[in-house]
Amino acid sequence: MTASAAASDRPRRPRRPRGAAESLGSIVLGFESLIAFLGGLVVFGLRALPEPIPAWWGIVAGTVVALLMIVTAGLLRHRWAIVVGWMLQVVVALGAILVPALLFVALIFGGMWGYATIKGASLDARNARRAAELGNETETD
Secondary structure (H helix, E strand, O other), X not given: OOHHHHHHHOOOOOOOOOOHHHHHHHHHHHHHHHHHHHHHHHHHHXXXXXXXXXXXXXXXXXXXXXXXXXXXXXXXXXXXXXHXXXXXXXXXXXXXXXXXXXXXHHHHHHHHHXXXXXXXXXXXXXXXXXXXXXXXXXXXX
16 A cells, blocks of 8 residues: 555544634735735845845845745734734835835735734624524524
C-alpha cells in the first residue's frame, strides 16, 4: 500500500467553520498583498526612498508587507490578527509619504478592511444569536 493510499483511507477531519469577518478579511488582505508588493516595485522604480537608502529596499519593504498580509490573512481566527491587519493598513497609508498614489490605495483597501471586519463581526454575532435561539427551541420541544 502506498503512502497516498494510506492517507486517503484515514477519515478526514471536518473543516473549522469560518466566520464572515475571517472570510472577508482574508480576501481583502490577500488582494491587498498583491498591491503592497506592486507598491514596493513602484517605490523602487521611482527611486522614491531618501538618498542614502538604496532603491532596492523598496522591493524588500513591499515584499515584507505583502508576506505579513498573507500570514495575517491566515491567522484571522484570532482577535489580535484583526489588530495586526489594522496596523498593516496604517503602514500602507504611511507609504503615501513616498508615493502619494498609495494614499488612494490605502483609502480603498482600508475601507474594504473596515467593512470586512466591522460588518463581518456583526454578521458573526447575528449568526451566533440565531444559532443559540435555534438551540433553545430544540431543547424545549
